Amino acid sequence: MNKNFIEIKNVSKYFGNVKAVDDVSFSINQGEFFSLLGPSGCGKTTLLRLLAGFEHPSKGQVFIDGSEVTSVAPNLRPTNMVFQNYAIFPHLNVRKNIEFGMRKENLTKEEMEDRVGEVLNLVKLQGYEERYSNQLSGGQRQRVALARALIKRPKVLLLDEPLGALDKKLRDEMQIELRNLQKQVGITFVFVTHDQGESISMSDRVAVMNEGKIKQISEPHDLYYNPQNIFVSDFIGTTNFLSAQTLSKDGDLIYVSIENIGQFKLNNKLSIGENTNDVTCSIRPESIELSSEPIQNKELKMHGKIVNTSYYGELTTFHVVIEGIKNPLIVSSQRYDHKSFLSNNCYIGINLEDINLLTNE
Amino acid sequence: MNFTKNKMLYGYVILYFTFLYVPVMFLPLFSFNDGMHMAFPIKGFTLDHYEEMWSASKLHAALWNSIYVGITASLSATFLAFLAAKAFTKYKFRGQIFTYGAILTPFLIPEIILAVSLLVIWINIGLPLGLTPIIIGHTLFCVPFCMIILISRMEGFDKNLEEAARDLGEGVLGTFYRVTLPILLPGLIASFLLGFVLSFDEFLIAMFLAGSDQTLPVYMWGQLRFARRLPHVLALGAVIIVGTTLIVMLAYWLRNLGQPQEKKNLTIDI
Numbered sequence: 001m002n003k004n005f006i007e008i009k010n011v012s013k014y015f016g017n018v019k020a021v022d023d024v025s026f027s028i029n030q031g032e033f034f035s036l037l038g039p040s041g042c043g044k045t046t047l048l049r050l051l052a053g054f055e056h057p058s059k060g061q062v063f064i065d066g067s068e069v070t071s072v073a074p075n076l077r078p079t080n081m082v083f084q085n086y087a088i089f090p091h092l093n094v095r096k097n098i099e100f101g102m103r104k105e106n107l108t109k110e111e112m113e114d115r116v117g118e119v120l121n122l123v124k125l126q127g128y129e130e131r132y133s134n135q136l137s138g139g140q141r142q143r144v145a146l147a148r149a150l151i152k153r154p155k156v157l158l159l160d161e162p163l164g165a166l167d168k169k170l171r172d173e174m175q176i177e178l179r180n181l182q183k184q185v186g187i188t189f190v191f192v193t194h195d196q197g198e199s200i201s202m203s204d205r206v207a208v209m210n211e212g213k214i215k216q217i218s219e220p221h222d223l224y225y226n227p228q229n230i231f232v233s234d235f236i237g238t239t240n241f242l243s244a245q246t247l248s249k250d251g252d253l254i255y256v257s258i259e260n261i262g263q264f265k266l267n268n269k270l271s272i273g274e275n276t277n278d279v280t281c282s283i284r285p286e287s288i289e290l291s292s293e294p295i296q297n298k299e300l301k302m303h304g305k306i307v308n309t310s311y312y313g314e315l316t317t318f319h320v321v322i323e324g325i326k327n328p329l330i331v332s333s334q335r336y337d338h339k340s341f342l343s344n345n346c347y348i349g350i351n352l353e354d355i356n357l358l359t360n361e
Numbered sequence: 362m363n364f365t366k367n368k369m370l371y372g373y374v375i376l377y378f379t380f381l382y383v384p385v386m387f388l389p390l391f392s393f394n395d396g397m398h399m400a401f402p403i404k405g406f407t408l409d410h411y412e413e414m415w416s417a418s419k420l421h422a423a424l425w426n427s428i429y430v431g432i433t434a435s436l437s438a439t440f441l442a443f444l445a446a447k448a449f450t451k452y453k454f455r456g457q458i459f460t461y462g463a464i465l466t467p468f469l470i471p472e473i474i475l476a477v478s479l480l481v482i483w484i485n486i487g488l489p490l491g492l493t494p495i496i497i498g499h500t501l502f503c504v505p506f507c508m509i510i511l512i513s514r515m516e517g518f519d520k521n522l523e524e525a526a527r528d529l530g531e532g533v534l535g536t537f538y539r540v541t542l543p544i545l546l547p548g549l550i551a552s553f554l555l556g557f558v559l560s561f562d563e564f565l566i567a568m569f570l571a572g573s574d575q576t577l578p579v580y581m582w583g584q585l586r587f588a589r590r591l592p593h594v595l596a597l598g599a600v601i602i603v604g605t606t607l608i609v610m611l612a613y614w615l616r617n618l619g620q621p622q623e624k625k626n627l628t629i630d631i
Contacts (some may be wrong), residue, residue: 017509052524054527073527074524085518089522089525089526089540090522100526100529103535123595124406148529149528149529153530
């Protein structure tokens with residue numbers, strides 16, 4: 001497997017004064033399911049279009065499988081794209097849509113039929129060959145778009161928010177199907193989405209983008225539990241932020257004073273310097289234990305009052321006010337027993353290793 | 362509200378269509394009348410006027426002139442209008458509204474002014490009058506109409522389709538021939554047909570710039586001076602009404618061909 005199958009080196013893309021992509025460098029492995037995640041306008045789609053060749057970088061270079069493609073036209077690249085609106089040719093039926101890109105391959109009639117059959121089978125769309133785009137559902141159109149791209153056997157498949165137009169249930173099914181499909185064909189997938197849940201559940205690695213820059217590239221689990229900055233921590237899932245200051249270091253650990261709660265010795269994964277004022281502690285709602293009894297086995301123990309309870313079925317979210325802490329803490333628990341809390345009094349406990357220390361940038 | 366049950370509205374519609382179509386219907390009616398005058402009572406049915414029309418050799422020349430001018434002017438106008446419509450629907454640029462207005466001007470200024478200015482310019486250049494200046498004038502006159510039709514067709518054009526074609530290996534030309542052209546073809550044909558009808562019917566510009574090469578409307582105008590020739594002009598008029606109506610209907614049908622149902626317009630947008 002090639003580690004640097006796609007290489008993006010110091011790429012910037014300006015539209016007038018807007019920096020859509022701002023000096024970005026990273027690489028994607030061969031056969032990887034790689035997601036570009038970020039809010040709208042973060043530059044993820046522009047980055048995808050730079051890979052497809054619809055845009056060319058203002059600065060920097062792009063390599064795919066060892067060859068520079070920085071200014072190569074889209075029709076001469078080993079990439080194919082699934083468009084957000086699928087862009088099925090309305091004047092051609094499903095079969096002609098799928099065969100569209102094969103004109104220059106000079107296949108015999110039998111070879112062509114085999115290839116079409118193969119991809120139709122792959123996307124489970126047999127029997128729809130004669131239909132036109134307006135006779136297909138959203139999910140079926142997406143399958144045509146996938147088949148049309150996959151028949152070209154591209155080195156890289158680019159997907160621009162392909163699940164955005166589908167309803168929730170179909171989207172969940174397609175997530176699993178897309179992932180399985182990717183494993184089956186072994187093609188490198190670059191997947192653009194603004195849906196953090198989608199990217200986390202499908203990808204091998206995720207690049208989180210904001211304002212044209214990459215904020216973090218990690219495996220989904222790391223992204224969630226080891227965010228490298230406040231943006232990522234905030235964008236992925238829900239989290240609690242507490243303001244803090246660092247004091248002195250003790251080896252890999254560092255003493256930190258958290259709001260008005262006290263001083264604690266925390267992991268310093270990001271190697272933040274001593275005596276820094278603007279730091280933030282991030283704690284996931286599900287790492288906080290909630291109980292009606294005083295908690296024994298946690299390093300950080302506090303007493304609070306529940307001010308709000310939201311029941312979501314598999315989880316319940318509690319808002320807990322604690323004296324000395326500015327914002328209520330969000331705590332999520334699988335238990336729904338708020339009636340056992342006497343006049344909403346509760347105890348919470350946190351393991352210090354579940355606290356992520358971040359800088360405010 | 363049930364439309365047919367509302368008597369006021371029903372009456373209005375009948376009145377409206379009466380005023381609109383009865384005068385026009387007199388032409389075909391009297392073209393079959395066995396008499397020299399356009400007056401009641403009708404004396405009898407005859408096809409003589411049509412025979413007489415068909416045997417007029419000057420009319421044949423005028424007809425071919427009109428067809429030649431119509432096709433040439435409409436092709437040029439559709440081509441130019443296509444470029445303009447492409448620019449307006451694909452890009453946002455500085456001065457867009459001004460440019461749009463400027464292209465529409467020939468449609469808005471009185472035709473006689475357009476005709477006189479063209480005549481003055483053409484004579485000052487020192488070129489002979491004839492079909493060439495008429496073609497140029499008609500192209501100018503048709504571009505706004507063609508552009509409006511094409512814009513309405515191209516506004517919904519998904520530019521991702523062109524990108525998809527590029528992505529699937531086609532170059533710029535291949536993309537145009539395999540995707541853009543087939544999708545826009547009905548609109549282009551509709552634009553051409555409408556341009557043709559406009560040019561075919563146009564009188565003032567043709568009148569001023571014709572010299573000795575008459576188009577059909579100019580020929581008809583000339584014939585009206587002779588009372589004896591009136592009936593065969595009526596016959597000719599009847600044929601032209603039927604012909605143009607068919608072409609406009611075809612253009613309308615083509616323009617909506619392949620459009621999603623909810624997008625279909627009832628009008629031809631002019």
